[in-house]
Amino acid sequence: MQRALRLAKLGWGQVAPNPLVGAVLLRGGSIVGEGYHAAFGEPHAEIVALESCSDPRETTCVVNLEPCSHVGKTGPCVDALIAAGVSRVVFAVHDPDPEASGGGQRLRRAGIEVEIGVCRDEAVALNAPFLCSKVRPDRPFVALKIATSLDGFLTDSRKQSRWISGPEAREWVHWLRAGFDAIAVGRRTALLDDPQLTARGDIEPRVPPKRVVLGRKGPIERDLQLVRSARDIPTLLVVDPEAVTQVSRQLEGTNVTIHEAVGLEASLRLLRQQGIESVLVEGGGLLAGALLDEDLLDRVYWIQAPLWLGAGTPAFAQQKATSLSDVSRWTVVEQGSLGGDTLLVVDRRPCLLE
Numbered sequence: 001m002q003r004a005l006r007l008a009k010l011g012w013g014q015v016a017p018n019p020l021v022g023a024v025l026l027r028g029g030s031i032v033g034e035g036y037h038a039a040f041g042e043p044h045a046e047i048v049a050l051e052s053c054s055d056p057r058e059t060t061c062v063v064n065l066e067p068c069s070h071v072g073k074t075g076p077c078v079d080a081l082i083a084a085g086v087s088r089v090v091f092a093v094h095d096p097d098p099e100a101s102g103g104g105q106r107l108r109r110a111g112i113e114v115e116i117g118v119c120r121d122e123a124v125a126l127n128a129p130f131l132c133s134k135v136r137p138d139r140p141f142v143a144l145k146i147a148t149s150l151d152g153f154l155t156d157s158r159k160q161s162r163w164i165s166g167p168e169a170r171e172w173v174h175w176l177r178a179g180f181d182a183i184a185v186g187r188r189t190a191l192l193d194d195p196q197l198t199a200r201g202d203i204e205p206r207v208p209p210k211r212v213v214l215g216r217k218g219p220i221e222r223d224l225q226l227v228r229s230a231r232d233i234p235t236l237l238v239v240d241p242e243a244v245t246q247v248s249r250q251l252e253g254t255n256v257t258i259h260e261a262v263g264l265e266a267s268l269r270l271l272r273q274q275g276i277e278s279v280l281v282e283g284g285g286l287l288a289g290a291l292l293d294e295d296l297l298d299r300v301y302w303i304q305a306p307l308w309l310g311a312g313t314p315a316f317a318q319q320k321a322t323s324l325s326d327v328s329r330w331t332v333v334e335q336g337s338l339g340g341d342t343l344l345v346v347d348r349r350p351c352l353l354e
């Protein structure tokens with residue numbers, strides 16, 4: 001299953017709105033076939049694995065998601081596994097998509113041994129945006145990415161944040177962005193940093209992420225590169241209804257689309273209505289604190305640089321105080337290093353397990 005999960009990840013940035021899926025065929029403990037879903041519209045992992053194997057009869061197929069039982073862009077994987085004579089299927093997590101689910105039952109009815117739940121937590125974490133989009137259709141999967149000093153600041157006392165993290169971490173962020181439908185920032189970050197918010201790493205996303213600026217009352221300036229490049233990259237600005245007229249006038253003739261919503265929850269609902277199923281929020285601290293306070297964050301990608309700043313923009317402003325007896329713990333889903341920096345990935349609770 002670890003091999004299937006690693007293969008699945010190779011589809012990063014290419015498969016959405018489909019899930020990341022890898023499959024391995026085993027005979028007597030040896031790998032005799034494998035594959036992954038490489039891009040939306042292309043064959044599913046199980047089909048690629050079957051095609052890579054000269055004789056898949058009596059093999060075990062290990063796959064990180066329940067094989068699909070419906071005709072989508074490709075035929076049902078369940079039928080292909082049955083026709084190929086596979087004798088056992090091991091999968092990590094059920095497919096919550098009502099159209100595609102039921103594969104496990106169909107395999108069992110065909111006399112195939114089925115084992116469910118191997119590496120379930122890792123499989124849920126890998127496909128959390130997909131799984132959440134199926135079970136919680138009212139808003140996107142919301143991940144926050146921040147880079148801080150060890151004392152939790154996003155900037156120094158002069159509001160400089162370039163660069164807290166090192167080149168490896170910054171390169172990794174480009175890879176990360178490729179897997180999200182949209183990249184969002186608070187209005188102050190848009191104004192102070194004028195970030196490009198594009199995925200400029202080794203992986204070119206199949207659909208480049210849209211860009212979102214979350215404001216409330218204020219406008220953004222016309223000469224920001226975010227605004228000037230909005231003709232090429234869809235860019236949305238969300239503001240309170242009272243601000244729409246003034247902001248529309250200020251940005252008239254630009255390609256930024258202006259949307260109105262009251263509060264962050266409504267802003268996220270609006271993004272989902274715009275077809276955005278996953279959003280990576282890249283700060284700043286006021287927005288991050290508000291999302292945390294309103295319990296709207298699903299995941300945090302936290303890059304910690306080995307330095308202290310003593311003062312600056314706090315990573316999470318205006319948080320409600322919580323006592324240790326009431327606090328809920330997040331789940332660590334990944335820890336690692338990015339050059340000299342540390343990466344910590346935590347999930348609030350996978351929405352599939354809510």
Ligand SMILES: NC(=O)c1ccc[n+]([C@@H]2O[C@H](COP(=O)([O-])OP(=O)(O)OC[C@H]3O[C@@H](n4cnc5c(N)ncnc54)[C@H](OP(=O)(O)O)[C@@H]3O)[C@@H](O)[C@H]2O)c1
Pocket residue numbers: 145146147148153154155159160161164185186187188189190192193214215216217218219263264282283284285286287288290313317
């Ligand atoms: N190190 C990093 O990873 C990193 C990442 C991003 C940013 N930064 C730094 O962070 C600084 C900016 O951060 P910041 O904390 O000052 O501002 P911010 O979080 O980027 O933006 C705050 C703005 O977001 C809007 N907003 C929308 N809904 C909100 C809500 N419910 N609560 C609060 N704000 C909401 C408000 O716009 P209105 O004014 O229109 O109401 C508010 O002024 C910059 O200096 C930037 O360089 C660092």
